[in-house]
Amino acid sequence: xxxxxxxxxxxxxxxxxxLASLPGETLAKLAAQMRREEIAPGExxxxxxxxxxxxxxxxxxxxxxxxxxxxxxxVLRPGDYFGEVAAAxxxxxxxxxxxxxxATVASCDRATFxxxxxxxxxx
Numbered sequence: 001x002x003x004x005x006x007x008x009x010x011x012x013x014x015x016x017x018x019l020a021s022l023p024g025e026t027l028a029k030l031a032a033q034m035r036r037e038e039i040a041p042g043e044x045x046x047x048x049x050x051x052x053x054x055x056x057x058x059x060x061x062x063x064x065x066x067x068x069x070x071x072x073x074x075v076l077r078p079g080d081y082f083g084e085v086a087a088a089x090x091x092x093x094x095x096x097x098x099x100x101x102x103a104t105v106a107s108c109d110r111a112t113f114x115x116x117x118x119x120x121x122x123x
Contacts, residue, residue: 008034008059008106015079016057018120030116034106039063039099046083050093054107055083055117061103067095075100084121087113 010027013019013034019027036059039045045056048068063076073095076082085094087110108117 006036007032008036008057012059012106013057016081017079018081019057019117022116022120026116030108030112031106033112033116034108036104036106039103039105041099041101044096044098045105046086046093046095046097048093048096052093053083053086053090053110053113055081055087055110055113056097056105056107057081059104059106062100063103063105064098064100065095066098083107084113084117088118088121 008031010024010031013027013031019030022030034057037045039061045063046052048066058076058078058080060078063082065073065076065082067073076097082097085091
């Protein structure tokens with residue numbers, strides 16, 4: 001299994017403040033469902049207006065969040081997450097997220113988000 005195809009680990013996800021409160025067994029199950037991706041500098045992970053509904057956590061690297069009408073919005077670092085709006089509400093991407101440095105993210109599909117992550121938001 002290549003690093004691009006390997007799942008995240010519970011240890012990695014435990015560093016994400018949003019997920020840190022999940023019980024160990026739940027975190028391990030979520031990690032097994034999350035897909036790790038290596039992102040090259042300059043590569044867009046999601047594009048504003050796009051239709052995918054994956055939820056992402058930043059494992060390494062620095063990412064920039066921009067919107068066409070509002071410009072640069074914020075910088076994401078390890079432990080941050082993005083994609084929760086599209087995953088939770090089935091709406092197109094509200095921003096573009098691009099790697100400023102080499103980065104590693106882990107992502108899950110909407111069903112996994114609904115099962116494991118959405119309850120953390122209290123939704």
